[in-house]
Amino acid sequence: MRHDHDAGGGHTSSRRTFIRASSMGMTAAALAAAGAASAAAHPTTAVQQARAQGRPLAVTPACDGHETPAATEGPLFKPESPERGNVVTPGISGVRLDLSGVVYDTACAPVTGALIEFWQCDQNGDYDTSGFALRGHQYTDNRGAFRLQTIIPRDYWGRWGNRAPHIHTQVQAPGGPVLITQLYFPDGTQAYGRNFAALNAQDRLRNSACTITLSAPQDGRYTGAFDFVIKTTV
Template sequence: MNHRRHFMRNFVAGAAGLWIPGAFAEALTLTPRQTEGPFYPTDLPLDTDNDLIIINDSTNPSLGEITHLSGRVLDENGAPIRNAVVEIWQTDQNGVYLHKGSDGTEKRDGNFQGFGRFLTGSAGEYYFRTIKPVKYPGRVPHIHFAVKMKGREKWTTQLYVKGDPANEKDFVIRNIKDAAQRESVIREFKPIPGSKAGELAVTFDIVMGFTPQDG
């Protein structure tokens, strides 16, 4: 358990060191707001940390392709937004949400947390260890995101897998009319060189349409 927490802290600290203020001065594309969907957990799990692969001190990991999901929460000028709560939720490897209304609840992977939270740091960074999303009836693979900040309404979006041929037909993706915004939420899940377990990594920066000075 302590080894796991140590690894998570070191991963975030190392990633944060790569984010240099002013290194992304080009015009930023605002991340499109998308529907929360019907499957935000009805009952939050007892473990709501940023490692969805292992629940509490269990020794049994979840099924699925382990994915290191990281990024930053930025304002429209590229400045980091710190102390924002980033939440993610998604189906398990069997396509089942941590929700009473999800189809196939009898098949749900009890070792998959299904939901996680992370408080952004000084560079606006966040990190989760989760699985590569899978499709379920009616939708392409995706991960739901919510960003919560003091004094502001919860803001939601979704992340998709680049290269999935079904993306072009997905009704939620098609509802994003701006091409640049649409591409900004479709990211590549890349194999991590040297990973014997076939782990993946994906980076997803969330650009909010306001500046921290707004309050």
């Protein structure tokens, strides 16, 4: 069953105990950022360019200090998702994606223990509203890194028109404000026989600054990179 996916709803701080200021009992994800080499990708930050070119990264690379652009949360966020880095559950097929990156503050320092929530639709353009397929949260490790194993989502038709494939995220430093945004895919992405360039062009909610850097597909799988820059104080 398809759902009317998008609405202009904003974040309500009380709907999830989302600000975990003390982070007691928090288990940091011991996951490292994976490299991404691409000829067809479109890097948007210096660190993504380094990954795409296969160059080593400094612990704190140069950055412009601008926060990752925010976006609407939409109506389908679910609180209390499982803590996990792999959100592909039984019954989910689709083009696999291994996404990694680093969360930085506006001074370009990695943020340890940042909480990242991911949720998205499946290969048919449907969100799981009864369970937690393709939903999960994790914490950045001591280098500010995260890794997500998922699939490339399908486009779908909602109240905002035809939505390009995207992944919803909420990112938060311990005790800091929540950044709500959506991640998109390069025009040359190949999945489900869809024209990503056309889908991206007609999606009026899409922000090209939030485009994932993708490697060329290998064995039908993609490797991607995206780095977040967030504020750490309210």
